[in-house]
Amino acid sequence: MADLELANIEKHYGAVHAVRDVSLTVQSGAFVVLVGPSGCGKSTLLRAIAGLEDITSGDIRIGGQSVTRLAPRARNVAMVFQSYALYPYLTVYENIAFGLRARGEPEQRLDERVRWAADTLSITDYLERHPRELSGGQRQRVAIGRAIVREADLYLFDEPLSNLDAKLRDGMREELKRLHARLGRTFIYVTHDQIEAMTLADRIVLLRDGMIEQDGTPLELFEEPASRFVAGFLGSPPMNMLNVRLAEAGKQIHLSQDLMLPIAGGAAPAQDGEYVWGIRPEQVRLAEAGAPALKGTVDVLQPTGSRLLATVLIGAQKLTAELDAHCGVSPGQEIALSVAISRTVFFDGEGRRVGPATAG
Amino acid sequence: MRRWEHGWRLVLRMILALAIALFFVFPIYWLASISFKSPEEIFAYPPVWVPAELNVSAYIALFRDGDAWAVWNSLVTAGLSTVIAMILGTLAAYGIVRYRTGGENLTIWIISQRMIPPICVAFPIFLLFVALGLIDTFVGLITLYTAFNLPYVIWMMRGYIQDIPLELEQSALVDGLSRWAVITKVIIPMARGGFFATAVFTFIFAWNDFLFALVLTRSEVVTYPVQVTGYFGSQSTFWSQIGAMSMLGVLPMMVVVATMQRFIVRGMSMGAVKG
Ligand SMILES: Nc1ncnc2c1ncn2[C@@H]1O[C@H](COP(=O)(O)OP(=O)(O)OP(=O)(O)O)[C@@H](O)[C@H]1O
Ligand SMILES: [Mg+2]
Numbered sequence: 007m008a009d010l011e012l013a014n015i016e017k018h019y020g021a022v023h024a025v026r027d028v029s030l031t032v033q034s035g036a037f038v039v040l041v042g043p044s045g046c047g048k049s050t051l052l053r054a055i056a057g058l059e060d061i062t063s064g065d066i067r068i069g070g071q072s073v074t075r076l077a078p079r080a081r082n083v084a085m086v087f088q089s090y091a092l093y094p095y096l097t098v099y100e101n102i103a104f105g106l107r108a109r110g111e112p113e114q115r116l117d118e119r120v121r122w123a124a125d126t127l128s129i130t131d132y133l134e135r136h137p138r139e140l141s142g143g144q145r146q147r148v149a150i151g152r153a154i155v156r157e158a159d160l161y162l163f164d165e166p167l168s169n170l171d172a173k174l175r176d177g178m179r180e181e182l183k184r185l186h187a188r189l190g191r192t193f194i195y196v197t198h199d200q201i202e203a204m205t206l207a208d209r210i211v212l213l214r215d216g217m218i219e220q221d222g223t224p225l226e227l228f229e230e231p232a233s234r235f236v237a238g239f240l241g242s243p244p245m246n247m248l249n250v251r252l253a254e255a256g257k258q259i260h261l262s263q264d265l266m267l268p269i270a271g272g273a274a275p276a277q278d279g280e281y282v283w284g285i286r287p288e289q290v291r292l293a294e295a296g297a298p299a300l301k302g303t304v305d306v307l308q309p310t311g312s313r314l315l316a317t318v319l320i321g322a323q324k325l326t327a328e329l330d331a332h333c334g335v336s337p338g339q340e341i342a343l344s345v346a347i348s349r350t351v352f353f354d355g356e357g358r359r360v361g362p363a364t365a366g
Numbered sequence: 367m368r369r370w371e372h373g374w375r376l377v378l379r380m381i382l383a384l385a386i387a388l389f390f391v392f393p394i395y396w397l398a399s400i401s402f403k404s405p406e407e408i409f410a411y412p413p414v415w416v417p418a419e420l421n422v423s424a425y426i427a428l429f430r431d432g433d434a435w436a437v438w439n440s441l442v443t444a445g446l447s448t449v450i451a452m453i454l455g456t457l458a459a460y461g462i463v464r465y466r467t468g469g470e471n472l473t474i475w476i477i478s479q480r481m482i483p484p485i486c487v488a489f490p491i492f493l494l495f496v497a498l499g500l501i502d503t504f505v506g507l508i509t510l511y512t513a514f515n516l517p518y519v520i521w522m523m524r525g526y527i528q529d530i531p532l533e534l535e536q537s538a539l540v541d542g543l544s545r546w547a548v549i550t551k552v553i554i555p556m557a558r559g560g561f562f563a564t565a566v567f568t569f570i571f572a573w574n575d576f577l578f579a580l581v582l583t584r585s586e587v588v589t590y591p592v593q594v595t596g597y598f599g600s601q602s603t604f605w606s607q608i609g610a611m612s613m614l615g616v617l618p619m620m621v622v623v624a625t626m627q628r629f630i631v632r633g634m635s636m637g638a639v640k641g
Contacts, residue, residue: 053536084540
């Protein structure tokens with residue numbers, strides 16, 4: 007077992023600066039998810055760890071040993087590719103055994119390992135078939151089987167679930183998590199899907215334009231986003247971003263000329279001025295009579311079954327609120343909303359989060 | 367269902383297929399029949415369709431006089447040059463595809479070598495081979511055929527290798543294969559159909575070459591096409607020997623095509639990647 011250290015990784019593709027000064031230490035046994043929008047450098051970073059991509063500068067260490075100059079096969083990592091990368095001319099059994107054969111595993115041990123992996127992924131019945139005789143979900147399992155059959159220091163996954171339909175994906179997420187717990191090995195998992203990131207990771211590394219935007223547990227990123235970008239990326243439906251002005255040393259939030267909400271001292275930044283106010287839909291409730299409230303008009307309602315998503319017009323700005331399915335509001339209705347202000351966040355003009363006065 | 371109509375269609379189809387097959391098989395049959403005919407039968411008019419008896423004297427003569435060695439010479443030169451051209455050509459094509467060796471232009475330059483009409487270079491090559499002492503040697507012919515086929519192999523294999531998803535190779539590299547092992551365990555199996563088809567054509571080019579074999583050989587490594595011409599005399603033409611020698615030249619090709627057929631199946635790459 008070995009820790010993974012990335013030290014000041016840089017990667018240029020000609021003029022494209024794909025990875026910028028990424029440093030990261032991953033404890034052995036962790037489940038780290040690299041997440042970010044398309045083109046942010048997730049795959050590049052993962053492939054650099056596998057040795058499939060040379061890095062421009064920096065150092066990659068596994069278990070304290072620098073592997074930067076080593077060929078992929080000398081790094082003892084296993085990888086699951088987005089396209090599955092199964093060999094069509096080999097049976098499922100031989101596909102899974104491929105890496106063990108390459109490393110000269112004795113036949114008996116090889117057989118044990120392949121059967122164990124197939125059993126773990128419930129594909130024992132298909133061992134003698136060829137990949138073309140499998141469904142997408144079954145191929146996916148074989149691809150994962152090819153990786154877990156090996157006893158590698160690191161298991162790398164590049165968007166392994168992105169070709170599956172939503173239902174299969176939910177099932178596979180759960181299985182991956184169970185698998186990780188069982189193997190106790192380090193998983194590094196790339197996705198652009200925030201739900202996968204939140205549900206799978208013990209640690210999320212959010213990348214943006216080749217740089218680490220924030221790095222922490224899913225809850226940290228969700229509740230304490232370092233920036234507007236992070237806050238907007240995680241959570242579904244996404245966080246509301248309202249343009250506001252703070253006044254009276256953070257005791258008043260002005261949403262427009264004639265819309266003001268008084269707030270308790272210390273919940274908002276002390277410095278007055280223009281901010282973006284980040285409110286998650288689930289932090290909004292129908293206000294009780296007499297309490298300070300945001301008044302608005304219901305625009306669109308989207309019932310999800312368990313909840314009701316209401317888009318409410320507050321002045322010229324839109325706010326999505328997640329209300330009780332049976333709250334009985336209807337489009338066009340005037341409603342008053344209360345916000346759990348202490349749990350909301352404020353961002354400055356650059357999109358950086360500004361902490362509340364009490365914290366500062 | 368209208369079985370009756372279905373049955374008639376099938377019969378018509380069979381008749382048509384049979385007619386077409388006959389049309390193409392007949393020349394080979396005629397060649398074979400000549401090799402077994404007696405001299406009178408060969409020149410008989412109206413033609414004799416089936417020889418009265420299997421007269422193998424032409425074959426006996428070929429083997430007795432040692433002329434049949436020409437087929438062996440052809441097998442060795444065509445076979446070895448094919449093996450060498452396939453190995454070198456596949457490696458070169460892999461380098462061109464994966465490492466972009468020579469950029470855009472190298473491949474075009476390579477294939478342009480194949481476009482030179484052989485007759486234009488036959489005389490210079492003859493002089494060169496005289497100077498190098500390669501006239502009438504296996505090494506000489508094999509080298510020449512390899513050089514002539516290499517551009518074709520590189521060109522074809524380059525196309526097949528380009529179609530192989532890169533991730534299949536990368537997955538193998540991560541799994542512990544060296545580059546060399548990737549070529550034998552991933553590239554060649556993935557390109558198997560194209561690989562064997564290319565090998566067959568390479569073999570046929572060398573097998574059928576007449577020009578270079580005529581110019582560059584004398585007596586030691588005469589190949590079968592050159593040997594056949596030896597039976598066209600100024601006084602008389604030995605038709606039964608021509609027929610028998612030609613049959614010896616056709617048979618190996620039939621064996622090659624029949625054995626390679628099962629490798630040249632399409633659709634091998636289905637299911638490699640998503641979809
Ligand atoms: N071989 C390459 N040559 C040139 N530029 C490349 C190459 N590979 C990637 N890039 C660029 O590097 C950047 C990062 O690419 P990368 O594939 O790592 O993105 P990603 O985060 O994995 O995106 P996605 O979610 O779409 O897979 C992109 O701007 C991409 O265009
Ligand atoms: Mg990617």
